[in-house]
Amino acid sequence: MSGWDDFYPLPMLPSWVPGAAAGIVSLHLIQKLLFPYFWADLRYLLKVLVYGLRVEMYRLQGRIVTVLDKFVKLAEKQPHKPFLIYEGKVHTYRDVDRRSNRVAQVFLHHGALKKGDTVALLMGNEPDFIHVWLGLAKLGCVVAFLNFNVRSRSLLHCVSSCEPKILVVGADLLGTLEEILPSLQKDVSVWIMTKDSTFPSVHTLLDKIEAASEDPVPVNRRSANNLKSSVLYIFTSGTTGLPKAAVISHMQVLKGAAGLWAFGATAEDIIYITLPLYHSAASLLGIGGCIELGATCVLKKKFSASQFWSDCKKYNVTVIQYIGELCRYLCSQPVKEGEKNHKVRLAVGNGVRNDVWREFLDRFGAVKICEFYGATEGNICFMNHTGKIGSVGRTNFFYKVRLVFSFPKSMRRTPSLVTLAIRDTQKRNYSVRWKGENVATTEVSDVIVMLDFIQETNVYGVSVPDHEGRAGMASLILKQNTSLDLEQMYKQVVTYLPSYACPLFLRVQEKMEMTGTFKQQKFRLVDEGFNPSTITDPLYFLDNSKKAYVLLTKEVHEMILSGKMKL
Numbered sequence: 001m002s003g004w005d006d007f008y009p010l011p012m013l014p015s016w017v018p019g020a021a022a023g024i025v026s027l028h029l030i031q032k033l034l035f036p037y038f039w040a041d042l043r044y045l046l047k048v049l050v051y052g053l054r055v056e057m058y059r060l061q062g063r064i065v066t067v068l069d070k071f072v073k074l075a076e077k078q079p080h081k082p083f084l085i086y087e088g089k090v091h092t093y094r095d096v097d098r099r100s101n102r103v104a105q106v107f108l109h110h111g112a113l114k115k116g117d118t119v120a121l122l123m124g125n126e127p128d129f130i131h132v133w134l135g136l137a138k139l140g141c142v143v144a145f146l147n148f149n150v151r152s153r154s155l156l157h158c159v160s161s162c163e164p165k166i167l168v169v170g171a172d173l174l175g176t177l178e179e180i181l182p183s184l185q186k187d188v189s190v191w192i193m194t195k196d197s198t199f200p201s202v203h204t205l206l207d208k209i210e211a212a213s214e215d216p217v218p219v220n221r222r223s224a225n226n227l228k229s230s231v232l233y234i235f236t237s238g239t240t241g242l243p244k245a246a247v248i249s250h251m252q253v254l255k256g257a258a259g260l261w262a263f264g265a266t267a268e269d270i271i272y273i274t275l276p277l278y279h280s281a282a283s284l285l286g287i288g289g290c291i292e293l294g295a296t297c298v299l300k301k302k303f304s305a306s307q308f309w310s311d312c313k314k315y316n317v318t319v320i321q322y323i324g325e326l327c328r329y330l331c332s333q334p335v336k337e338g339e340k341n342h343k344v345r346l347a348v349g350n351g352v353r354n355d356v357w358r359e360f361l362d363r364f365g366a367v368k369i370c371e372f373y374g375a376t377e378g379n380i381c382f383m384n385h386t387g388k389i390g391s392v393g394r395t396n397f398f399y400k401v402r403l404v405f406s407f408p409k410s411m412r413r414t415p416s417l418v419t420l421a422i423r424d425t426q427k428r429n430y431s432v433r434w435k436g437e438n439v440a441t442t443e444v445s446d447v448i449v450m451l452d453f454i455q456e457t458n459v460y461g462v463s464v465p466d467h468e469g470r471a472g473m474a475s476l477i478l479k480q481n482t483s484l485d486l487e488q489m490y491k492q493v494v495t496y497l498p499s500y501a502c503p504l505f506l507r508v509q510e511k512m513e514m515t516g517t518f519k520q521q522k523f524r525l526v527d528e529g530f531n532p533s534t535i536t537d538p539l540y541f542l543d544n545s546k547k548a549y550v551l552l553t554k555e556v557h558e559m560i561l562s563g564k565m566k567l
Contacts, residue, residue: 066231101138107119113165124173140221149500151176162245169192174192269319286321312344318345320347327349347369457477458474473525502542544566
């Protein structure tokens with residue numbers, strides 16, 4: 001009996017097939033070894049290209065679609081879906097649309113605003129920040145977001161630099177307004193979010209909003225001629241002097257709003273925003289991202305480490321925003337039972353240290369952390385979409401092929417590009433980053449030398465164990481025949497500087513050390529830190545509990561290092 005092979009002989013494979021198969025396997029192994037993220041990078045690139053093509057198609061068709069246009073469409077499409085949740089109260093897409101219409105109507109009839117005029121907004125995190133922002137945008141105004149931590153001279157500089165016709169101030173910031181009101185340009189009309197006012201020549205806004213019509217203003221007021229036209233001013237942190245206004249176009253807003261979508265967020269997500277809305281991360285990536293997705297945002301007045309996870313559970317949060325310090329604050333909280341019992345699946349932000357990243361994942365569960373780096377006024381953004389541990393993580397394969405840029409290795413493991421400024425001996429304005437904020441040492445110096453007993457000051461940053469960034473320290477040279485007035489020093493810095501910019505440590509020296517090119521010497525001072533055991537100069541510490549600068553003794557130093565003294 002013949003075998004089956006006699007009836008069904010096996011076909012012979014062409015001679016090239018084994019070689020091709022071996023080649024494919026080899027290429028796969030090489031790709032895995034040398035370019036392990038190739039396919040992830042390709043998928044991400046294609047996703048971004050599709051978004052860009054969609055925007056370009058709109059342009060070619062003569063349709064300029066802005067983030068505001070998308071919001072108005074969503075208010076029609078899903079009017080009853082929650083857009084904002086604030087302190088337990090739900091504001092639907094329709095609610096926010098109608099209240100922003102009221103704001104637009106008020107300024108249309110009372111504000112004498114023209115399309116293209118600038119309005120400065122000094123408000124904290126609250127729904128009316130968004131109502132005023134969108135309402136002014138519906139009038140075609142450029143809105144300038146002011147940092148509510150900035151005070152006095154710096155705030156006046158910010159207001160004057162964007163040349164607003166109107167300044168809108170939140171009800172909880174009237175004290176800040178009172179400081180600058182006498183020096184404010186007379187041609188700036190001031191409106192406050194209250195129903196009555198004790199300030200002369202200051203308009204009230206809340207009463208007029210409640211009395212205004214909910215009807216939309218004419219669409220042609222908000223229509224953009226092109227995506228390059230300005231829509232926002234967002235102030236940089238001022239690492240090289242006073243804060244500077246970064247001009248944000250419609251296109252930049254669209255790109256920022258696409259960030260959450262690019263990282264994998266969807267319309268079903270609930271995004272928790274605790275960062276200040278004056279910052280591009282919260283306003284563009286957070287609020288803009290919610291609009292791009294048609295999602296829901298839980299807005300917090302101010303970040304609270306103790307309430308963070310309870311809020312996430314209460315509101316079924318699935319996406320969180322962070323800065324590196326925020327994650328460290330969460331990890332520093334006492335351990336509680338059930339910390340992994342939440343629905344958060346995605347965390348988007350920047351500046352988290354590698355050790356904090358690992359601790360965060362171990363303690364709070366399998367949350368995908370997506371890092372990005374992009375300056376407000378920059379022209380490129382790095383996005384760590386693969387979740388590789390490290391601040392920027394790695395360079396996208398296709399970025400390297402297509403773009404020319406410098407990407408120092410330190411960026412991949414350090415929480416901030418401030419490292420580059422610290423290592424650059426040519427930098428005249430030496431940056432310090434503390435509590436997630438960039439600090440301009442020149443601004444701190446300018447405030448301190450206003451004191452009549454200070455001859456000169458040198459401000460720099462020192463490392464504090466278990467704290468991210470660098471704490472501010474000021475070396476002081478006193479004028480002849482004067483003494484250090486610690487009470488005046490405290491009053492000066494807390495009055496004229498944001499809380500995060502107030503120097504934590506003071507060092508009184510006999511003479512200021514200079515470099516060979518007659519610049520202030522900082523590097524030795526940085527290395528010496530604030531240790532009273534090794535420094536013979538008098539040292540002082542800003543004790544917030546006592547609201548005063550106190551002598552930095554060895555005992556106080558030990559309490560700071562052990563974490564018993566809160567910074």
